[in-house]
Amino acid sequence: MRRVIMNDPIVFYRREDGGVAAMEDRCPHRNYPLSRGELVGNSIQCGYHGLTFGPDGQCVYAPGQDRAPSAAKLRSYPVVERGGIIWIYPGDPADAASQPVPDLEWMTDPAWTPWIDGSIYLRCNHQLLTENLLDISHLAYVHKTSMGSDPDRIAASETTVTPFDTGVRRRVRIADIPTPSLFAASALVQDRIDQWTESWMIPGLYQNHTRVRPASSLSWEESGEAPLQNRSFHGIVPETESTTHYFHGGARLNVDVETITGEKAHEILEEDVDVLEAIQENQQFVDGRPIVNLRNDGTVMQWRAVLRNLRAPKAA
Amino acid sequence: MRRVIMNDPIVFYRREDGGVAAMEDRCPHRNYPLSRGELVGNSIQCGYHGLTFGPDGQCVYAPGQDRAPSAAKLRSYPVVERGGIIWIYPGDPADAASQPVPDLEWMTDPAWTPWIDGSIYLRCNHQLLTENLLDISHLAYVHKTSMGSDPDRIAASETTVTPFDTGVRRRVRIADIPTPSLFAASALVQDRIDQWTESWMIPGLYQNHTRVRPASSLSWEESGEAPLQNRSFHGIVPETESTTHYFHGGARLNVDVETITGEKAHEILEEDVDVLEAIQENQQFVDGRPIVNLRNDGTVMQWRAVLRNLRAPKAA
Amino acid sequence: MRRVIMNDPIVFYRREDGGVAAMEDRCPHRNYPLSRGELVGNSIQCGYHGLTFGPDGQCVYAPGQDRAPSAAKLRSYPVVERGGIIWIYPGDPADAASQPVPDLEWMTDPAWTPWIDGSIYLRCNHQLLTENLLDISHLAYVHKTSMGSDPDRIAASETTVTPFDTGVRRRVRIADIPTPSLFAASALVQDRIDQWTESWMIPGLYQNHTRVRPASSLSWEESGEAPLQNRSFHGIVPETESTTHYFHGGARLNVDVETITGEKAHEILEEDVDVLEAIQENQQFVDGRPIVNLRNDGTVMQWRAVLRNLRAPKAA
Secondary structure, eight states: OEEEETTEEEEEEEOTTSOEEEEESSOTTTOOOGGGSEEETTEEEOTTTOOEEOTTSBEEEOTTOSSOOTTOBOOBOOEEEETTEEEEOOSOGGGGGGSOOOOOGGGGOTTSEEEEEEEEEESSOHHHHHHHHTOSTTHHHHTTTTTOOOHHHHHTOEEEEEEETTEEEEEEEEEEEEOOTTTTTOTTOOSEEEEEEEEEEETTEEEEEEEEEEOOOOOTTTOOOOSEEEEEEEEEEEEETTEEEEEEEEEEESOOSTTOSHHHHHHHHHHHHHHHHHHHHHHHHHTTSOOOOOGGGHHHHHHHHHHHHHHSOOOO | OEEEETTEEEEEEEOTTSOEEEEESSOTTTOOOGGGSEEETTEEEOTTTOOEEOTTSBEEEOTTOSSOOTTOBOOBOOEEEETTEEEEOOSOGGGGGGSOOOOOGGGGOTTSEEEEEEEEEESSOHHHHHHHHTOSTTHHHHTTTTTOOOHHHHHTOEEEEEEETTEEEEEEEEEEEEOOTTTTTOSSOOSEEEEEEEEEEETTEEEEEEEEEEOOOOOTTTOOOOSEEEEEEEEEEEEETTEEEEEEEEEEESOOSTTOSHHHHHHHHHHHHHHHHHHHHHHHHHTTSOOOOOGGGHHHHHHHHHHHHHHSOOOO | OEEEETTEEEEEEEOTTSOEEEEESSOTTTOOOGGGSEEETTEEEOTTTOOEEOTTSBEEEOTTOSSOOTTOBOOBOOEEEETTEEEEOOSOGGGGGGSOOOOOGGGGOTTSEEEEEEEEEESSOHHHHHHHHTOSTTHHHHTTTTTOOOHHHHHTOEEEEEEETTEEEEEEEEEEEEOOTTTTTOTTSOSEEEEEEEEEEETTEEEEEEEEEEOOOOOTTTOOOOSEEEEEEEEEEEEETTEEEEEEEEEEESOOSTTOSHHHHHHHHHHHHHHHHHHHHHHHHHTTSOOOOOGGGHHHHHHHHHHHHHHSOOOO
16 A cells, blocks of 8 residues: 655555565656555566566566666665554664554553544644644633533643653643533543543654543542543654644543544544644645744643754764 | 635624624634634634634633733734725724725615625636726627627727726716617617716725616716616725635616626626636736737726836835 | 647637638737637637637737737747648747648558547646657556556567657567457457557657567568558647647557457556556656666667757757
8 A cells, every 4th residue: 555654655565474565655667656556475566567576675577677677676664563553664774673663552452442543634734733632721622522621620730741752741630620521421420520641742653541530639649540541542644744644543441431432533533633724724824923832832842842852963 | 704815814703892803813822713713702712722812813811821921912903894895904003094995875875776796706816807897898798698789889988087096987988889688678778878887996896887878979967867877896805816705796776677686797797707717727828928908908007007106115 | 729738828720711720829918718719700709808810810800999909919820730630830930831740641541440539638747658658568567458468578579669850660579479358359360469569759649550460470571461450649749747638549450359449449548547647646756766767668768869859959
């Protein structure tokens, strides 16, 4: 299959041993996408003139020639498949092995019930999505009828942000709010809840773990396991400057309500899509005008600092 | 509601006293259009994070913060509502009060029967529309089956153009032409008519007053009231370099035929739309090639001179 | 009718004597396309204000003016109509008469049965199409189910390329291949065939003549007339950098199968369209990356050399 990632067309296919190969999605002869060709054993054959490439991107066959041209060599990408997600490393392949790859082990924990949303094609820049995910206070407005509750209490929630080398971790405790409709049917909570959310954002992946319990004055550490819990992952794959692939799934624990499903999650995400695409469209007219950040934007500001640091030239 | 005017997105809403507020259509926090939010009393609340703005563009509420951030201040526009049209002043607000605002008092004159066409979204530059409206001779071709008649007599009509500070006034007398089909069913005229049209064009608004009577040799001044009369306004609101909002309505007097209606007017305007959009599309290929003006383009030439003068730097 | 050729809109119409006039497709007054106007005898009248132009591009009538403005003069193009194809000469008109114009006399040879495909609007640059036509080896892949056969034998076919001033001639002998499905139902060949194709490419026109016979060891010269023969022409008319009009037709000789028809040819061409448009789309991402040419690209390389030579400045 073809996926354009950061303006780079890449073809993915499975080798005979089940592993994943990833390389430039173009035949170097006339730039026809290899993804429109056919698999031949461990190789992929171009549908235009039949040039055939191994999983390392090297041409192994050219019709009518005794030897495949050695110059016909495509860039291939180191691939890791973990927790149902396929990762490629677009940097120097020599560095690939030492890169940390997130392990969504909880997605396969038998105690949890997984749900899959799938993917959304988003007509906006990936940063709009990333910063939307790092932001708590929009729950009260964009998701008013599902996850929303008292806007002032949500916006004034207790937040701890811990930056690390490649991202940020955040803990948010939203205390004593009227139960959002998403949890309202549950027998495990009453009219008011505490909602604790722990999140991790690294470039391309956001995960969170939300714990919901009846409102109380217990601290994060004092409390035992919460009766309602949900985890989710959000894969953010930039396609171009103005389009993004958005992948989404999760798992729930001990939830006695049927509302936390892939279908419901998709509805909620579509509310974000409406907002983000409207911002992207508005930017063509208002980009560059003065922006005001709010007290709640601390997580976003720390995230931007981590990105600046990741992009800075490194000392030898 | 949102309206992009000259690449500037503007949100319009009604205050509780019925007056109109107009300001930048973006929340200064993340550029989400305020027009997608909700009215809260005299204010408008952003649908993304709840920031709320008064009609002067000042932020009056930010969820979770004791004080709204004073830096969150949007540009607002002076507004006048007159004759069913809402005007904003995009220049220095201090000059707004001294600007003349056209009064379409005839639209509410009980002796006249108003008709409304509505608006058309035009995929062309606003100047193509403006100059189309200032031009009489296209009636014989573009509107051949409605307002058209003898092309030579229309093109050779008696025309007086009077420029003023901000526009032009024009009187046209088309003498002794076969009655256009638009008026043919009327008992008030016969086979041939005189058609006298007085027009006013200022930037953004064209008005005209057409008088139709049986062909005779009376001058403009000698003649009394004509039996068939129609007035119309044409609002020209540039959206971008290549798109224009076009508003249209009018009123008729003593017309015994049912053909001058909003619906019929819309059909006639669609004939212009076809022409103007085809020119816009052709310009991508032929813009810059030599242009020939005709004897009939005097009004357009005087209008262009008025615009050049309006745009020229003013002495202190 | 309107046709944009190399970003140049041109209107074509028939004079009263049946000859073809071709000129700029814009009225020089307001750039409205003349092709949306009406024919008036030998002239064409603009649908906006009625300016009327003779076949030489000179304005002959302007409504309401005694004399048509002499400055209203459009560029017209020398035209030749031959073999059902209309040719214009976009260079210096003084050179037009000495230009060779291809004569598709075989299209009207009564011994042959003509078939017409028609035209395809192609969303790609014309060079992608030209080089596709000069290339034999894609038959085995893109046209696998119609003209395709053993890819190695096709790619290793005997090819002679003869460049001339304005193009290339090529002879290809594909020897002893399993009969392609397009000819399989014929009683005139058996399981294996020889396929000989002679082609001529000049800028804008590709012609070929294919001869199919039972596989044998006879040379091109030794063999008499082949039992199955087909000729076709391919008109390549660049519209813009990224769009091309593609015209197609042909004639068959002694073919006892009903498979060589305009309809079938159209199906086969649509296979090329899929490939060429996918390449065009991929180019936005991969243009400029290293390209590898194959042994089979000799014809394309000689064609590119002819083009470079045609474009080079000429000595006086």
